[in-house]
Amino acid sequence: MTNQNTLSHVDLETPEKPFLDANELVINMGPQHPATHGVLRVILRLDGEKVLGLECVIGYLHRGVEKIGEHRTYTMFNPYVDRMDYVAAVSNGLGYCETVEKLLNVEAPPRAQHVRVILTELNRIASHQLWLGTHALDIGAITPLFYTFRDREEILKIYEKYCGARLTTHAFRIGGLQYETYAGFEKEVKNFLNFFRPKIDEYEELLTTNRIWLERTKGVGKISAQDCIALGVTGPVLRASGMKWDLRKAQPYACYKNFDFEIPIGQNGDTYDRYLVRMVEMRQSVRIIEQALGALPEGPIMAKVPKVMKPPAGEVYHSIEAPKGELGYFIVSDGSTQPYRVRVRPPSFVNLQALDLMCRGQLVADVIAVIGTLDIVLGEVDR
Amino acid sequence: MPDETKSPSQHPPQGDSKPSAEKPAAPATPPKPAAVATPAAKPAAAPPKAPVPTPTPWDSPMIAKLRRTYGSGIEPLTYAGQNYIVVDRSLIPELLYVLRNEEKFDYCVDITAVHYPQREKQFDVIWVLYSFPRNERIRVKAQIADGATLPSSVPVWPAANWLEREVYDMFGIKFEGHPDLKRILLPDGWQGHPLRKDYGILQQDNQWVQINLGIESGQ
Numbered sequence: 049m050t051n052q053n054t055l056s057h058v059d060l061e062t063p064e065k066p067f068l069d070a071n072e073l074v075i076n077m078g079p080q081h082p083a084t085h086g087v088l089r090v091i092l093r094l095d096g097e098k099v100l101g102l103e104c105v106i107g108y109l110h111r112g113v114e115k116i117g118e119h120r121t122y123t124m125f126n127p128y129v130d131r132m133d134y135v136a137a138v139s140n141g142l143g144y145c146e147t148v149e150k151l152l153n154v155e156a157p158p159r160a161q162h163v164r165v166i167l168t169e170l171n172r173i174a175s176h177q178l179w180l181g182t183h184a185l186d187i188g189a190i191t192p193l194f195y196t197f198r199d200r201e202e203i204l205k206i207y208e209k210y211c212g213a214r215l216t217t218h219a220f221r222i223g224g225l226q227y228e229t230y231a232g233f234e235k236e237v238k239n240f241l242n243f244f245r246p247k248i249d250e251y252e253e254l255l256t257t258n259r260i261w262l263e264r265t266k267g268v269g270k271i272s273a274q275d276c277i278a279l280g281v282t283g284p285v286l287r288a289s290g291m292k293w294d295l296r297k298a299q300p301y302a303c304y305k306n307f308d309f310e311i312p313i314g315q316n317g318d319t320y321d322r323y324l325v326r327m328v329e330m331r332q333s334v335r336i337i338e339q340a341l342g343a344l345p346e347g348p349i350m351a352k353v354p355k356v357m358k359p360p361a362g363e364v365y366h367s368i369e370a371p372k373g374e375l376g377y378f379i380v381s382d383g384s385t386q387p388y389r390v391r392v393r394p395p396s397f398v399n400l401q402a403l404d405l406m407c408r409g410q411l412v413a414d415v416i417a418v419i420g421t422l423d424i425v426l427g428e429v430d431r
Numbered sequence: 432m433p434d435e436t437k438s439p440s441q442h443p444p445q446g447d448s449k450p451s452a453e454k455p456a457a458p459a460t461p462p463k464p465a466a467v468a469t470p471a472a473k474p475a476a477a478p479p480k481a482p483v484p485t486p487t488p489w490d491s492p493m494i495a496k497l498r499r500t501y502g503s504g505i506e507p508l509t510y511a512g513q514n515y516i517v518v519d520r521s522l523i524p525e526l527l528y529v530l531r532n533e534e535k536f537d538y539c540v541d542i543t544a545v546h547y548p549q550r551e552k553q554f555d556v557i558w559v560l561y562s563f564p565r566n567e568r569i570r571v572k573a574q575i576a577d578g579a580t581l582p583s584s585v586p587v588w589p590a591a592n593w594l595e596r597e598v599y600d601m602f603g604i605k606f607e608g609h610p611d612l613k614r615i616l617l618p619d620g621w622q623g624h625p626l627r628k629d630y631g632i633l634q635q636d637n638q639w640v641q642i643n644l645g646i647e648s649g650q
């Protein structure tokens with residue numbers, strides 16, 4: 049039995065000593081603050097401009113989603129999961145539906161799986177676009193926000209045509225899909241891909257070699273792969289630290305094993321690398337959607353599932369690679385129509401834990417950059 | 432809106448009749464060996480096409496190694512293709528260290544709990560673990576009684592910090608040796624632990640209306 053703390057270089061219990069016995073300053077940031085992406089409150093301990101340590105206060109958006117789940121049937125709870133990570137609602141739905149399908153021991157038919165992959169990857173692009181726009185805005189670049197929101201609109205239009213909703217889509221059903229794709233769906237998605245590919249270059253032109261962007265992001269909020277693993281940080285943050293790990297490859301779900309795509313990784317684990325990783329991820333999503341469209345099979349869109357769902361008693365944990373990291377559902381069934389327990393393992397909640405470590409020794413302005421680069425959604429942190 | 436307010440009120444505010452009436456002993460059975468679980472779960476699936484899945488024992492070199500050390504303290508089970516180990520509460524910090532250091536389960540995905548009020552040991556505490564080198568997922572499950580504590584796993588995985596705080600917040604399970612065990616999602620002055628089965632979903636609302644408005648809740 050060892051007692052070593054696996055975090056490499058920082059003792060998170062005690063803040064760093066102030067420089068030259070200066071007075072330590074405690075200031076409050078949020079919960080109502082434009083750069084905290086919702087209602088995150090951060091208590092900063094400062095030595096001048098230098099961050100000695102910080103504490104996150106969360107829960108302002110807590111709606112008791114897990115408790116609600118115990119009082120709804122499996123079908124009724126499905127729309128609720130969209131409200132957690134509301135910028136990537138489709139991914140939330142995919143994770144939930146697949147978990148209940150595991151409990152029911154059914155599998156969605158191939159056509160449904162392909163449509164699911166297309167919509168989920170579109171959602172990954174939309175989520176990354178929103179991240180890029182707001183993150184750049186926080187740091188001071190206003191233009192990318194208009195570019196990304198302009199292009200994100202095209203994805204939302206596809207969602208609206210497909211299921212009537214733009215954000216909280218409730219696109220999937222347990223066992224497959226409720227709606228067949230509309231006439232012209234494939235063509236519109238293809239058009240979007242052709243429209244979007246040069247747009248990524250446009251974003252990169254604005255930022256990748258921009259001197260201000262480099263100064264504000266290079267070397268800011270560094271985290272090593274080892275610390276990421278110790279703190280349970282997943283998603284683009286882990287990949288930017290040099291760890292080649294993506295659940296779509298490591299433990300493929302839906303029909304991801306049919307598609308050929310790369311996992312981008314960074315080297316330094318700083319804000320700039322995380323930016324690059326997410327940019328490449330958007331390109332890879334385009335690749336996946338293209339392949340899925342090409343291989344879109346005909347056939348049923350719904351597996352045989354009973355109208356009244358009563359999964360046999362048992363428990364299942366299933367997770368997917370959401371745009372922000374590993375999104376897991378742990379569902380316990382007791383054989384009745386309602387889940388006995390629904391646990392959501394949100395990527396944002398766990399990733400936010402690393403904020404303290406990433407901000408130590410940085411400036412106050414960098415805290416804003418690090419919150420942006422972690423890509424948290426408070427609806428998912430607080431549930 | 433009326434639907435939203437009506438449907439919860441079907442359950443009594445205290446909520447304790449729900450688990451006992453609608454949810455009989457079935458949830459207690461899955462961790463038990465197959466012999467007990469089969470008769471309880473069979474009537475649920477009346478159509479005879481698919482046999483009701485039950486947790487079955489599994490084995491691997493790792494389990495064989497753990498068995499040599501811990502004997503009957505661990506019970507490896509598999510369900511729906513997912514492996515988990517039911518362990519005795521007394522093995523808890525030690526087994527977690529062994530899993531991390533020797534079996535390379537270096538990523539603590541999640542820590543959570545489930546409440547079974549009708550059981551003597553009311554809580555299942557579950558660690559969801561993943562190993563990057565092995566690309567393998569495993570769950571560790573321990574049963575503890577209401578009011579009992581567990582050793583904190585923050586020294587094993589720093590990720591456990593907030594996860595344990597959430598379990599404390601929602602279930603009231605205390606973790607000994609946790610650096611900062613306090614509520615995380617709910618305000619500090621909150622009464623009760625909401626994810627316990629005996630915590631009714633209207634309880635807090637009624638209380639707030641009574642204290643702040645001085646009237647009986649209309650729900």
